[in-house]
Amino acid sequence: DVLSTSCNFTADSIPDIIWWENDGDENFTAHTIDSTLSYVWSVFAIDMDGDEDIDVLGAAGFDRDIIWWENDGDGNFTAHTIADNFDGAVSVYAIDLDNDNDVDVLGASFDAGEITWWQNDGASPPNFTEYTIDDNFYGAYDVFAIDINGDGAVDVLGAAFDAGEITWWENDGSNPPNFTEYIIDNTYSGARSVYAIDLDNDNDADILGAAQGADDITWWENDGSNPPNFTEYTIKGNFNGACDVFAIDINGDGDVDVVGAADYDDDITWWENVGGTPPSFIEHTIDDFFNGAFAVYAIDLDGNDGDVDVLGAANYSRMMWWESDLLDIYDAGIASIDIPSIVHPDTTFKPQTTVANFGSETISFPVTCDIEPGGYNSTRTVQNLAVGDSTQIEFFTEFTFESGTYMA
Template identity: 50%
Template sequence: MFTAALLVPLTVSGQVGWTEHTIATGFSGAISVYAIDVDADTDIDVIGAAWNASEISWWENDGSENFSKHVVADNVAGVIFVYAADLDDDSDIDILGTANSGDDIVWWENDSMENFTAHTITDDFDGVHSVYVYDLDGDTDQDILAAAYNADDICWWENDGDENFTKHIIADNFDGAWTAYPVNLDGDSDFDVVGAARDANEICWWENDGSQNFTVHLVDDSFSGAHIVCAADLDSDGDVDILGTARTGDEIAWWENDGSENFAKHTITSDYDWPTFVQAVDVNADNEIDLVSAAYNANRISWWENDGSENFAEHTIDDNFTGAIPVQAIDLDGDTDVDVVSAAYGLNSLAWWESDFIGIEEEDTGYLPGTKCSSTFVSSAQQLNDYKDRRIFDVSGRELGYTSMQPGVYFIEDKGKIADKIIVIK
């Protein structure tokens, strides 16, 4: 057996630790959050919505994660959801919000100096909840997709290019429509829609024929209190799967796409008290899609580690975040790892959790002693032990003894530096 020491700087991946940082307190009824670079200064800011305060505000990041509050609007009765995108294609970030009590969808136009002007898209979308921005008709401007609980509707608003919006109904009998999410589910280059209906306990998707005529397909009709739905290629097989939370069923599940849009359900947990949000993201940089989630009654923020075979192990980020509702995974501090942002309705607060995972660009790298080229060879794994202060890890971050190394891929740390990827060949 010999080893080839390839000087490729990679990171030893183990458990991810988290440090909580408060963004805001006294934000009465904090219910939604969205992190994005609002002011185009290359750091990530945070937008939040507060139900009791009827308020949408944004917090400016000074580049060192010190946040200053700016009020966008304080008269949005029943505000329940915020999102942000460059809606008018003028190279700045605009803000969108839904008002569940007022039945409103509103966007606030950024003048590029973060002065925001309100424009109402609709004021009669009864019980509106989620809103997203995507170019649904492929005409290069940004359209609006939303779901309304009381109206049982999923609709989209076509942008004419000048931010005049025309309503189109996708579904008008989706009982308790809570979420509508745009995604190209069938790989045909147009955007389809997946949706969750709380009262119908349904997950459905609507196939776009390319001309924005939508055909409904049932995915699941027994997902109790279907709440949030999104989509991602969870099993890395080249097609898009569906991911969702069930409010009354305390469930997080995913539906595996066989490549022909036949979906098989896999339950991740059925004991997560009132799951309110879930997002698919690679938390620990192992090229597998993990999840982050929030649970309102459990007061919990979690991430779920994918072992590569779509078995998900829960890791608690915070179990005392009272009334956790939204969650978003994003690199908030610019250190190349995945942080987490959330809002706590019961605490009237916004917070973010800093990951201590070491990103590739952060890791101090170096050569093995005695080598100055891109590769070197030694006669056996045991020979690596001739040097002091050297440690070997497998790809999951587990430290190994030299005698336990089998053929495979390993990482070597020498005097605190991640020096090489070691491929052991027998």
């Protein structure tokens, strides 16, 4: 199913939070959860009260509220206010922060510049106690939580638009926990979104960010120390109006890819992680005419094909999803690039590759060779490759290898 919010500036009858019920056949039915709030900026779905159904959390900026809606199991929702004086509530997230087996709540306040959490006491319905993590995080815009330093305690991440910061706060594991601030980047202009996942397959959590001012999608590599040091890598510069970032294995090849939304470019794009140390990324545009692209997420929406689809939201009340057929494409087989592992400097030749069709039908598809450094890019199209067949292709453009190390 899909949960959405409309940033409606007035408390009226227009639905502010909608649950779109997926019937499993790519049809969605709208159910209104709440239509009384103003400027609901963020929603999140999780079981808040331990009754094994999915409840809903929301951050309402103009109302200054953090609210959760209790699901009775029959699709009816009852509102419970967690906080009613959280100025410019812009982001909400939920996870067990104090390791007591219930779900606590995190929020970001843009106007107050705060990252705050509310401790769940485990009752049904739960009561919440408020704790401030940071009240000097100017223009707080996004909040996320994950174990950053590998000590078993859930740490907190934040993005601050005005301060241009990506920051994490270390959870010391006490109850309630104390938090120590570590700034990852304080020059990340217009930081809008933060996420964390193991991008380089080394068993620690790396950081992803989207910055509307810097127009960047960026990741910071965690070196695994405690506390970790971070090395910055730009996945995409000039991604104009970068608003949101998310990461998941999109193409089913076992590594984590990245997907982003850019408001000014009207763009939903994903970057294929092709491995390496650090990993390299190949850009694939999903939609470059999604006007005011604002948010992005990825999950298997059609449920019967096992691949990851992409969901996006844009200004002016538009929401769209793009069905993936990438697993079908990858059934064509893995391309083996015919380049020696060691070549003499100043060697020039045309790269070759062999592809095989391990799928269930005859297919045609493009094959692209990228070589970095050097900016080499050449594409050939394979036509009507039958099931079980393989073919070798030679790229038209020559490449000269100078002294150094290359990734093809």
